Amino acid sequence: MTDVRAALREAAQRLEGVSDTPRLDAELLMAHALEVERPALLLDPARFEIPADFSGLLERRLKHEPVAYIVGYRDFWTIRLKVGPGALIPRPDSETLIEAALSWIDAKDAPLRLLDLGTGPGTLLLALLSELPEAVGLGVDASQAALALAGENARALGLADRAVFCEGDWAAQVAGDFDLILCNPPYIADCEQLMPDVADFEPAGALFAGADGLADYRRIIPDLRRLLAPGGVAVLEIGHRQRISVTGLAEAAGFAVTCKQDLGGRDRALLLTRA
Numbered sequence: 001m002t003d004v005r006a007a008l009r010e011a012a013q014r015l016e017g018v019s020d021t022p023r024l025d026a027e028l029l030m031a032h033a034l035e036v037e038r039p040a041l042l043l044d045p046a047r048f049e050i051p052a053d054f055s056g057l058l059e060r061r062l063k064h065e066p067v068a069y070i071v072g073y074r075d076f077w078t079i080r081l082k083v084g085p086g087a088l089i090p091r092p093d094s095e096t097l098i099e100a101a102l103s104w105i106d107a108k109d110a111p112l113r114l115l116d117l118g119t120g121p122g123t124l125l126l127a128l129l130s131e132l133p134e135a136v137g138l139g140v141d142a143s144q145a146a147l148a149l150a151g152e153n154a155r156a157l158g159l160a161d162r163a164v165f166c167e168g169d170w171a172a173q174v175a176g177d178f179d180l181i182l183c184n185p186p187y188i189a190d191c192e193q194l195m196p197d198v199a200d201f202e203p204a205g206a207l208f209a210g211a212d213g214l215a216d217y218r219r220i221i222p223d224l225r226r227l228l229a230p231g232g233v234a235v236l237e238i239g240h241r242q243r244i245s246v247t248g249l250a251e252a253a254g255f256a257v258t259c260k261q262d263l264g265g266r267d268r269a270l271l272l273t274r275a
């Protein structure tokens with residue numbers, strides 16, 4: 001009978017050409033099927049037998065379903081988020097926004113008011129609330145599926161008493177003063193071809209933003225002035241070729257802009273403060 005190590009090797013080989021991270025995917029699927037964390041699997045694979053449902057999980061991945069949808073979660077920053085169809089899978093690049101926001105904050109125990117526009121499964125808001133014990137926040141999204149996951153994630157992380165989620169069309173129904181506004185809007189041009197993992201599984205409403213990918217920035221940025229408290233900052237994720245165009249929109253709306261790069265050195269986050 002094949003052991004777990006051989007099964008992982010074989011699965012990783014089959015996943016080459018489907019995934020950029022075939023071995024990692026195989027390990028995550030095996031750990032999920034065994035109901036253990038990946039480090040426990042890697043430390044002592046000989047302890048386990050191949051679970052019956054591993055081959056079914058592997059077949060799903062071979063059809064390009066993202067690992068996060070198969071296992072039902074994605075780790076982001078220091079938190080684990082439940083994810084599922086209807087909500088974008090959080091991306092490591094978005095951690096640049098968390099770093100940028102935290103570097104802007106002087107006192108982590110300040111009673112800050114946060115707003116996360118397009119919160120998805122609560123990604124940016126919950127990651128920041130986990131770092132800021134006195135902060136409270138509002139997460140807005142147009143997707144009910146995403147909002148249901150955000151609420152579940154807030155409860156699972158013990159943050160539900162400091163996070164409110166509501167359905168909305170960007171900031172149209174939002175009023176108030178926020179010290180920190182976060183937003184990772186759709187920013188892919190409609191004509192762009194995406195990998196099947198993304199195109200066939202993740203919601204188009206979380207990805208595409210008109211002919212030039214800027215449609216949502218054009219709607220969001222003008223509202224930020226009304227919502228930003230004196231001394232506050234808005235942190236926007238951008239596609240790595242969008243710095244000049246989104247900076248132009250922000251400057252036209254009266255903001256001073258600085259840019260932060262992601263771990264790959266690409267432009268990824270813009271910080272907007274009142275000029």
Ligand SMILES: C[S@@+](CC[C@H](N)C(=O)[O-])C[C@H]1O[C@@H](n2cnc3c(N)ncnc32)[C@H](O)[C@@H]1O
Pocket residue numbers: 087088089090091094117118119120121122123124140141142143146168169170183184185186187205206207
């Ligand atoms: C790129 S995803 C980001 C999700 C999450 N913030 C993250 O980083 O994982 C964009 C999000 O914006 C939401 N969205 C799209 N159009 C919207 C609108 N008009 N009003 C509010 N949210 C919207 C999508 O449903 C999606 O959850």
